[in-house]
Amino acid sequence: MKLTLKIWRQKNAQAKGKFETYTVEANEHMSFLEMLDVLNEELVNQKKEPVAFEHDCREGICGACSLVINGQPHGPMNGTTTCQVHMRHYKDGDTIVIEPYRAKAFPVMKDLVVDRSAFDRIIQAGGFISVNTGQAQDANAIPVDHDVASSAFDAATCIGCGACVAACPNASAMLFTSAKVAHLNMLPQGKVEAQQRVLNMVKQMDIEGFGRCSNITACEAECPKGISVTNIARMNREYLGASLGSEKTA
Amino acid sequence: MKLDGKVPPGPLAEKWTTYQSTVPLVAPNNKRRLEIIVVGSGLAGAAAAASLGELGYNVKCFTYHDSPRRAHSIAAQGGINAAKNYSNDGDSVYRLFYDTIKGGDYRSREANVHRLAEVSTNIIDQAVAQGVPFAREYGGLLENRSFGGVQVSRTFYAKGQTGQQLLIGAYQALSRQIARGSVEMYNRHEMMDIVTIDGKARGIIARNLVTGEIERHGAHAVLLCTGGYGNVFYLSTNAMNCNATAAWRAVRRGALMANPCFTQIHPTCIPQSGDYQSKLTLMSESLRNDGRVWVPKKKEDAKAIQEGRKKGTDIPEEDRDYFLERRYPAFGNLVPRDVASRAAKVACDEGLGVAPTGLAVFLDFSAAIERYGRSEAHLKGMHNADAATIRQLGEKVIEDKYGNLFEMYEKITGENPYKLPMKIYPAVHYTMGGVWVDYNLETNIPGLFVLGEANFSDHGANRLGASALMQGLADGYFVAPYTVGNFLSGEIRTPKIDPNAPEFMKTAEEVQERLSKLMNIKGNQSVESFHRRLGKIMWDHCGMARNAEDLQKGRQLIRELREEYYKDLFVPGDLNEFNPELEKAHRVADFLELGELMMLDAFNRNESCGGHFREEYQDEKGEAKRNDKDYAYVAAWEWTDTSKDPILHKEELVFENVELKTRSYE
Numbered sequence: 001m002k003l004t005l006k007i008w009r010q011k012n013a014q015a016k017g018k019f020e021t022y023t024v025e026a027n028e029h030m031s032f033l034e035m036l037d038v039l040n041e042e043l044v045n046q047k048k049e050p051v052a053f054e055h056d057c058r059e060g061i062c063g064a065c066s067l068v069i070n071g072q073p074h075g076p077m078n079g080t081t082t083c084q085v086h087m088r089h090y091k092d093g094d095t096i097v098i099e100p101y102r103a104k105a106f107p108v109m110k111d112l113v114v115d116r117s118a119f120d121r122i123i124q125a126g127g128f129i130s131v132n133t134g135q136a137q138d139a140n141a142i143p144v145d146h147d148v149a150s151s152a153f154d155a156a157t158c159i160g161c162g163a164c165v166a167a168c169p170n171a172s173a174m175l176f177t178s179a180k181v182a183h184l185n186m187l188p189q190g191k192v193e194a195q196q197r198v199l200n201m202v203k204q205m206d207i208e209g210f211g212r213c214s215n216i217t218a219c220e221a222e223c224p225k226g227i228s229v230t231n232i233a234r235m236n237r238e239y240l241g242a243s244l245g246s247e248k249t250a
Numbered sequence: 251m252k253l254d255g256k257v258p259p260g261p262l263a264e265k266w267t268t269y270q271s272t273v274p275l276v277a278p279n280n281k282r283r284l285e286i287i288v289v290g291s292g293l294a295g296a297a298a299a300a301s302l303g304e305l306g307y308n309v310k311c312f313t314y315h316d317s318p319r320r321a322h323s324i325a326a327q328g329g330i331n332a333a334k335n336y337s338n339d340g341d342s343v344y345r346l347f348y349d350t351i352k353g354g355d356y357r358s359r360e361a362n363v364h365r366l367a368e369v370s371t372n373i374i375d376q377a378v379a380q381g382v383p384f385a386r387e388y389g390g391l392l393e394n395r396s397f398g399g400v401q402v403s404r405t406f407y408a409k410g411q412t413g414q415q416l417l418i419g420a421y422q423a424l425s426r427q428i429a430r431g432s433v434e435m436y437n438r439h440e441m442m443d444i445v446t447i448d449g450k451a452r453g454i455i456a457r458n459l460v461t462g463e464i465e466r467h468g469a470h471a472v473l474l475c476t477g478g479y480g481n482v483f484y485l486s487t488n489a490m491n492c493n494a495t496a497a498w499r500a501v502r503r504g505a506l507m508a509n510p511c512f513t514q515i516h517p518t519c520i521p522q523s524g525d526y527q528s529k530l531t532l533m534s535e536s537l538r539n540d541g542r543v544w545v546p547k548k549k550e551d552a553k554a555i556q557e558g559r560k561k562g563t564d565i566p567e568e569d570r571d572y573f574l575e576r577r578y579p580a581f582g583n584l585v586p587r588d589v590a591s592r593a594a595k596v597a598c599d600e601g602l603g604v605a606p607t608g609l610a611v612f613l614d615f616s617a618a619i620e621r622y623g624r625s626e627a628h629l630k631g632m633h634n635a636d637a638a639t640i641r642q643l644g645e646k647v648i649e650d651k652y653g654n655l656f657e658m659y660e661k662i663t664g665e666n667p668y669k670l671p672m673k674i675y676p677a678v679h680y681t682m683g684g685v686w687v688d689y690n691l692e693t694n695i696p697g698l699f700v701l702g703e704a705n706f707s708d709h710g711a712n713r714l715g716a717s718a719l720m721q722g723l724a725d726g727y728f729v730a731p732y733t734v735g736n737f738l739s740g741e742i743r744t745p746k747i748d749p750n751a752p753e754f755m756k757t758a759e760e761v762q763e764r765l766s767k768l769m770n771i772k773g774n775q776s777v778e779s780f781h782r783r784l785g786k787i788m789w790d791h792c793g794m795a796r797n798a799e800d801l802q803k804g805r806q807l808i809r810e811l812r813e814e815y816y817k818d819l820f821v822p823g824d825l826n827e828f829n830p831e832l833e834k835a836h837r838v839a840d841f842l843e844l845g846e847l848m849m850l851d852a853f854n855r856n857e858s859c860g861g862h863f864r865e866e867y868q869d870e871k872g873e874a875k876r877n878d879k880d881y882a883y884v885a886a887w888e889w890t891d892t893s894k895d896p897i898l899h900k901e902e903l904v905f906e907n908v909e910l911k912t913r914s915y916e
Contacts, residue, residue, distance in 0.1 A: 012827065012828065027524070027526075029523045029524055030524070030526055031528075031662075033528070034526050034527065034528050037526065037528055037778070038526055040778075041776055041778055041779070043822075044776040044778075044820060044822055044831065045774075045776060047820065047822065048822065049822045049823050050822065050830070050831060052828060052830055054316065055490060056315065056320055056322070056489040056490055056491050057320075057322060057324065057325045057489040057490075058489070058490060058528065058529050058531075059325050059531050059532075059658065060658065060661075061324050061325050061411065061413075061414055062320045062321075062322070062324050062325065062489060063319070063320060064315065064316070064320050077661075079657075080661060084658070084661045084662070086661065086662070086664070088664060109460060109828060110827075110828045113828070115316070116316060116317065117316065117317065117437060119317065120317050120318075120319075120425065120428075120435075120437075123421070123422060123425045124425040124426070124428050124429040125429065127422055127425060128380070128422035128423060128425055128426040129379065129380050129381045129422070130426060131376070131379040131380055131423075132301075132304045133297075133300070133301040133304060133376060133423075133727045133728070133731065134372070134376075134727075134728075135379065136372070136375035136376045136378065136379035137375065137379070138375055139334070139374045139375045139377075139378040139379075139392055140336065140391045140392055142378075143386075143389065143390025143391055144386055144390050145386075145390055146386050146387065146388045146390065149383050149384070149385070149386045150383075150386075152381070152383040153383035153408055153409065153415070156381075156383050156408075156415060156418060157411060157414070159414075160317065160319055183381065183383070184381050187381050187383065189378070189379055189380070189381050190381050
């Protein structure tokens with residue numbers, strides 16, 4: 001199949017970017033990123049600079065790949081990262097617009113690559129359980145209800161790709177932050193620091209320049225791991241409880 | 251050079267405990283003055299950086315990713331072993347030790363493996379305390395499953411995302427130390443070289459991948475936690491950026507490369523579909539708990555499937571060959587990876603493969619779906635449930651266990667594995683070989699440590715499933731904090747390492763020259779095209795089955811390819827900018843040297859053991875013939891010059907606690 005690609009090209013963080021148009025010959029078995037590999041190899045063969053995009057595991061788990069494809073983070077498929085989108089979902093003659101994530105807190109570094117280090121700083125603010133190596137008791141000492149463990153796991157499957165931010169008209173990081181708060185605060189091991197955690201992480205989220213949540217829930221719709229917006233409701237509840245119902249401050 | 255494994259004296263089971271209680275310590279006031287560089291932020295790297303930071307050292311951690319959470323440990327699916335014996339099925343530290351030694355075909359160091367089995371239990375405790383949401387029984391306690399090459403259930407898991415959950419746990423521990431300032435994190439930085447001063451590792455040269463700047467970083471000790479070199483084959487289950495550069499640069503500075511030919515070909519991967527393909531995707535070994543591997547008995551059926559005229563479900567039960575169950579009744583579908591891969595290759599070589607390429611076998615869940623379905627129906631009191639209902643109930647159970655894997659399979663292949671058997675084929679997955687280290691995980695360069703997949707130490711010639719996560723975390727959380735301290739206790743008088751020392755300036759200059767050289771070839775071929783060709787040479791000559799003639803031919807082909815590389819490579823862009831093509835070019839240059847050494851190592855090892863199968867050395871049934879008399883050693887190679895042969899050093903493996911036996915899974 002022959003495709004027309006309109007791709008955002010931007011030399012570096014300071015430069016002004018623009019769309020460039022390319023054509024590429026793909027087949028239905030290729031993944032989306034393999035289609036971009038084909039384009040890049042052609043560009044290199046023509047002594048031109050290939051399109052920079054982030055990717056690594058290509059199994060949908062590392063969270064490195066991103067891209068906004070025809071206006072949707074990670075493309076058209078539900079519950080799928082860009083690297084797992086296959087070209088069988090496109091047809092000959094299609095035009096595909098490929099952009100980087102657009103959010104104040106995720107500045108573009110080059111072409112389709114953005115800086116997502118704000119997410120790391122949110123985790124550093126409190127997305128952990130304070131236990132040093134060697135301090136742990138026997139793993140079976142604290143039973144955890146099967147369903148609680150299962151819900152905590154569901155929240156913990158977040159891959160930190162940032163699609164939630166890219167999908168949100170406010171560029172809010174509430175889904176990402178709340179998924180981590182939910183994962184840790186639900187478990188007995190994480191309860192000790194629950195209040196401090198939610199206060200610190202929310203504060204950091206605000207410092208990074210992410211927007212507020214206005215319950216549009218585009219984040220859930222675009223999340224490749226199906227992280228639920230109920231995590232946001234939970235975080236709001238915990239935040240309220242911690243701000244009003246405790247002496248703790250961020 | 252005499253290789254000293256520095257294995258502590260005393261009975262096997264007491265070595266590590268004695269070591270821990272007698273190792274020299276570093277006082278807290280001195281820890282604050284000492285600096286450690288950790289390269290890599292996967293399970294081994296993140297765990298080591300976090301643990302050393304907690305102890306009070308000043309740690310700098312480097313990753314080429316945009317965040318430490320992206321390391322490829324994240325993609326590990328099936329689980330992590332630990333000798334907890336929570337299943338009450340006869341497991342023990344000794345049994346885990348024994349299974350690992352046997353699974354590795356008696357080519358690993360006893361003392362290291364025993365220590366690994368000992369600390370395995372601590373890892374699970376640590377991970378649970380960090381909030382890793384392992385699978386649990388309804389009573390709230392941890393659940394286990396079984397993996398290849400063992401007869402107990404000792405594998406802890408979090409659906410098919412165990413690596414992700416463990417890495418996130420380590421990443422969070424690391425993040426906590428970053429917040430405290432005890433670890434300084436360098437994202438988007440790639441290690442380009444090791445700096446040695448007076449024979450000791452004293453720092454690294456790193457390239458800032460955003461600006462292209464070459465940076466010099468000093469430390470009292472350097473830990474490489476940089477993973478394996480499977481991408482030398484181009485197509486593997488490794489992530490696209492996985493590379494051997496850190497390890498290879500250490501070898502170029504005098505460290506030794508041990509058993510590089512020991513590569514693991516994983517039996518259950520999604521088969522290749524075209525030449526444009528960039529990587530292969532693993533389907534977790536855990537699937538072999540419930541999936542049955544088969545090919546048609548008749549060639550005409552296989553041909554019909556290859557040509558799309560028949561489906562797997564069209565083949566009646568009596569015309570199927572469940573070849574693992576037939577050949578290895580004791581372990582059945584759960585034989586170790588090397589054995590399963592080879593058996594699949596044999597079936598496909600006979601023309602019984604089931605993909606258009608002829609290179610695939612079935613992994614079939616229909617029997618498990620029916621079994622689980624019946625059991626569920628029984629639980630629900632439905633004693634006359636029809637076939638469709640049973641199937642539906644069974645599919646639900648399979649979905650709970652492997653949902654994400656089935657989904658991933660369907661996304662990639664477009665086929666529904668609940669209805670049609672999966673098609674799988676072996677692919678390069680893990681490298682048992684790696685940088686030679688002693689019991690301290692220290693190389694022959696004092697102060698240079700290598701952890702996790704990057705070292706050679708624990709898995710011999712074949713790694714058992716769910717043991718990579720165990721080793722990465724064991725090395726990082728529980729071994730390195732003691733052994734690195736052992737080295738640093740002798741460095742408390744060493745002042746801060748000056749990154750402006752002449753050794754740093756010289757190494758940085760060499761790095762700069764190497765990069766300029768790659769940029770200035772200005773030939774006509776892309777890095778990718780060279781890498782693809784290298785991979786094909788490796789797979790054809792040093793793949794699942796090897797022989798002396800092919801290996802020699804392969805070695806020559808790599809030399810020619812390397813020559814062509816330095817004549818006709820084209821790297822676009824500039825040195826001083828974000829330039830992924832330049833990053834790849836530097837990595838592939840190192841693969842082109844390592845690949846040659848792998849051929850040489852495989853040629854030198856005149857035996858078949860584990861993942862290394864030499865066609866000349868097999869019995870009448872096609873099983874591997876090991877040669878303990880001549881090859882019960884670690885082959886540690888010293889690099890001299892690309893134009894000369896590397897020098898072989900041997901560390902004889904001494905087995906005091908296990909008897910060397912022919913590995914049988916029949």
